[in-house]
Amino acid sequence: MSMESVAERAARPVAVSEPFISLAGVEKSYRMGRLDYPALRGIDLEIGAGELVAIVGPSGSGKTTILNLVTGIDRPTAGTVTVGGQRIDTMSEEQLAVWRGGHVGVVFQFFQLLPTLSALENAVLPLDFARRGSKRERFERARRNLALVGLGGKADHLPAELSGGEQQRVAIARALAADPQLIVGDEPTGNLDTVTAAEMFDLFKHLNGEGKTVLYVTHDRELAGRANRIISIRDGVVVTP
């Protein structure tokens, strides 16, 4: 089977099932000194549960802003954001933190691990915040997640003692800690070599296969092409939903 181009894939209409993520009329402006910079200019977007979606677009187009709004890391200037049936744009900072801990796993481009904690301690961090289960159960779960990403043997290593790919695996293990329905990656392979990036994507694919909704931002056309759906953003608007 020949690979579709990203443009063809983006242009292909996708039948959206039950919308798991819904952005309606979302606008977002940032204040840069004395200037207002519009990052999103009225986004309407729906993503169904269990989808594997790539968001593509040039730098500054608003890709990461969409992820931030979907994860509650940022709030829209206007419009509504609904995830899993919950309006997260109306939640308080504290409610969002609790919600994120239980419903979403975030993987960042630069891994964003806590440098003084071991791989295992980083992987258990969301569970400790959520105080889910006993201490022993939390660590057992974190060990399983590390084993799932192939780092069972390096649980006690500090991030500085791991390669970039291994650090990103730890970040994925951390994202899986609370067994969230939504996995979000902001350029998750942007800092990895091609082989490792492919391995990372295989992991996402595997998680998606288990029914999780996976949403990621990428500049990598090939990686974007492996998603079920591609959303293209340009100048703060969705070009191809």
Added chain:
Amino acid sequence: MATSLLRKSVTDLSRRRSRTFFAVATLALAVAGIGLFATPALMDRAMSAEVAADRLPDLTIYIRPLVLDQAQLAALAAVPDVRAVEPRSFFGARVYVGARRAFAQVLGIPDFTSQRVNVVHIASGAPPGIGAVLTDVQNTKQGQLDVQAGQAVRIIAADGAVRSLRVSGEGRNLGGGQTVTSDAVIVLYATPATVASLSRTPGYDQLFFTLADTRPAAVTAATAAIRRTLAAVPGFAGFSDLPQPRAAGDWPGKSAYQNFSKFFNVIALLALLSALVLISNTMTTLVAEQTSEIGIMKAVGGRRRQIAAVYLKTAVLLGALGTAAGIVLGAVLAYVLTRYLGSSLFAVGVGFGIDWTIVLASALVGLLGPPLAALPAIRRAVRVPVREALQATGSAAGGQDAGDRLLRVVRFLPRPAQIGLRNVGRRRRRSLSTSLVIALAVGTMLAALGMITAAANASRASWGDHGEDVNIIPVGGRSLDARAAALIRATPGVAAIEPHFATDIKLAGKNARIWAVQQATMFRYRIAAGRWYTPAEEQTRARVAVIEQAIAQATGTRHHHRPDRIRSGQLPRDRHLAATAGKRHRAVRAADHDACGPDWNARRRQRLLGPDHLTRPRVHRPHHHPDRGHAHGARLRRH
């Protein structure tokens, strides 16, 4: 297994070891400083044991030299409420230290082997026999007189002759040691016979009593009974000074020591304050460095309270480490300092002790102080929105508000100075707390320097009040008479002469000192309110006094008010003296020379002193009263 959150609290400390070390060390020093608050209690504990060993008197009576036999002493011991009595003779002398003549007191102890009150302990050597003295251990420690057993001291006797007395050893007594320390007077102990041979006046002039009931009313009654008993002794001429009751728990030098320790307490408080500001600064830096990590924690589900707890635990750990080290250091510091002060000021050995109240206070301050000091920084950090926190790299933070824009307008400075100024503005809170630490350190230093300067100024002002060139105080507590006055006046170079008299008094229940001088005095006074007394008042011996301003304020005495009662041990009855307020310094003045003035008139002439005494002028020392309670003397101004 610790949670990841606790692990983070701990590893944040090990991540920057040198910073942690200095923060802990600063806190440890500050907590150790709290240990200084324990020194009064530790000293009190040591002194209480010493008071019991010395059997310090509950009441001391000063009398003119009076010969008392065993039966008369037994009568005094039989006075109701009196448990024991110990007489002592006294000679205010001059001792040669090399070629210099130094002030000295020779105290006559009737029986060194059987002292009932105010015991002089033999520290080394043997009790002195006739013609020998025991030197107080503080004489050597304070550098007043360094003599060993077997050596001799040269003392100027009342007749002007220089006597050589053998040193039999070293003695130790709280009161004697305190006299050496606070008055810089050499204290020697001898037999009453030796003292009498020096003073040419046999008899005792101090009586020490221990009492069964030391409540004020009981002491007053015992004092009256003692006075009545003494009145039956031939030659008794009344008390020469106010009876001195000792308050329960009091010991010689306690008040001075407590004032001294207050200085340490101020320093300790400033050190503690500096440490807390430093901890606050350290925590501000620590959390500011970790803004991005705070963002990560929020992104993976951390609530503000949970994240704040991570950093609070770090602060508590810092506090715990500093407190543990500080308490140990403070206990050692308090012990070493108390031991040093006990040894040098009171010649008392202080054993190791811990004041648990201070330990508890140190623990509370050390453990609670750092988290409280860190709280503002932590609160600020956890309130940063998640996105901003995740994007924080340090370089991008700050520099965007009106204050920063204002600083950017400053362009006349060199570029490095502009950068420095903008950096200060960018981290205003941190800059402020850094400035506060520096200000506290400088403030502490200036406070110490200010104290020294104030003491120097007060001393200079005190000296400036005295117009005389020479102040003569005769040895042995005797008064100068008309012949002595004539002799001084006739001495070549003497331009003017003025008699003076000083004694301790009670004013509004407080101890004070009264100075009697002429209406036209060499003393330079400045009237703050009221007036100086008039020649007519001097002529008629009106009972009028001028009161020093600070004493007037302390006692609530006002010059327009009805006369206040002034009690003097030497006066047969209470005096009623109208008071006026004198500016800054000095002086209570009594114009009633007949009753309490210097004994110039022939009617009350006492023993004539040899001319040799009058040729031994002393430099005036305003607060120095070796001849307690009867400092009759003269000031003279040279041509």
